[in-house]
Ligand SMILES: Nc1ncnc2c1ncn2[C@@H]1O[C@H](COP(=O)(O)OP(=O)(O)OP(=O)(O)O)[C@@H](O)[C@H]1O
């Protein structure tokens with residue numbers, strides 16, 4: 001353990017998690033937090049009790065690992081907290097559901113500054129508050145690096161879940177939310193730059209269009225997914241589950257001017273970021289017809305017969321379709 005930050009008796013100081021201790025840290029990050037009415041009990045007992053208005057609960061979990069999903073020299077603890085909650089709330093939205101609560105698992109080394117944990121917690125609560133949910137429980141353990149694991153629960157509001165498997169030939173393929181921003185930010189940060197701040201912040205934390213998920217469900221979306229790994233990679237999951245082909249039309253994709261500028265500064269193709277960049281957590285969905293698209297959604301392609309898989313302007317895409325761990 002680090003010899004820094006010790007008291008005069010050689011104990012770790014209160015500026016590290018080891019100094020505050022497991023239960024002191026739990027108290028520090030849970031006390032004074034105001035839970036929404038759907039939190040019936042907790043945190044503090046062996047488990048929380050959360051209202052499930054619909055009678056069914058949507059459940060999802062995503063893990064963020066230091067050095068894999070974030071770097072502490074690229075992001076503040078608040079950024080990482082926001083990201084950890086946002087990526088999970090995006091999965092809830094992608095089912096057409098509304099989040100009801102969040103649970104947080106945190107692993108960190110003993111010399112981790114207490115401030116990092118309180119900063120992470122502030123970021124997680126800030127993102128949870130955007131979706132009007134509370135953090136109802138969690139766990140904290142020692143590890144060699146920082147790991148944040150979030151579980152989110154959600155409510156379907158009486159509707160059927162929008163799965164990956166309902167797309168049919170003739171349906172319209174559409175998206176809502178940003179594409180390629182986080183990948184552009186990653187390229188910028190990877191080259192040692194910290195601006196332009198728009199794309200850099202997009203890499204630090206996504207801003208998924210949470211309300212667009214339930215809106216798509218109400219509008220009759222037939223399949224839906226959040227874009228975590230890359231548009232083409234994630235569309236591949238819809239194509240496989242629905243047994244359809246999906247053709248993306250590049251002239252329909254919105255390549256933001258900021259991405260064009262970053263692309264020319266770095267000598268990179270912004271369309272590649274839009275097609276294969278993950279971590280923006282836009283929602284991609286299929287709808288029976290163009291007229292069904294809710295506000296904020298725009299068509300990017302069409303659903304075809306299964307033979308062709310995912311294509312771009314009618315042709316297979318060369319190169320990786322998105323992020324895959326261990327590749
Ligand atoms: N260890 C596991 N045990 C059981 N199911 C798992 C496990 N890992 C993943 N899954 C399930 O496999 C499916 C795909 O997982 P994946 O992590 O790709 O989903 P995602 O959260 O939508 O994507 P991403 O992790 O890129 O955000 C999900 O239904 C997930 O619950």
Ligand SMILES: Cc1ncc(C[n+]2csc(CCOP(=O)(O)O)c2C)c(N)n1
Nearest residue numbers: 067068069070071186228229278279323
């Ligand atoms: C330091 C650092 N290096 C690389 C990346 C890029 N990255 C990591 S995971 C992922 C896909 C989504 O993850 P998951 O499938 O686990 O949800 C991407 C695009 C990053 N964010 N930070």
Ligand SMILES: [Mg+2]
Nearest residue numbers: 091094226228
């Ligand atoms: Mg997902």
Ligand SMILES: [Mg+2]
Nearest residue numbers: 062087091228
């Ligand atoms: Mg996910």
Ligand SMILES: [Mg+2]
Nearest residue numbers: 228229323325
């Ligand atoms: Mg993934």
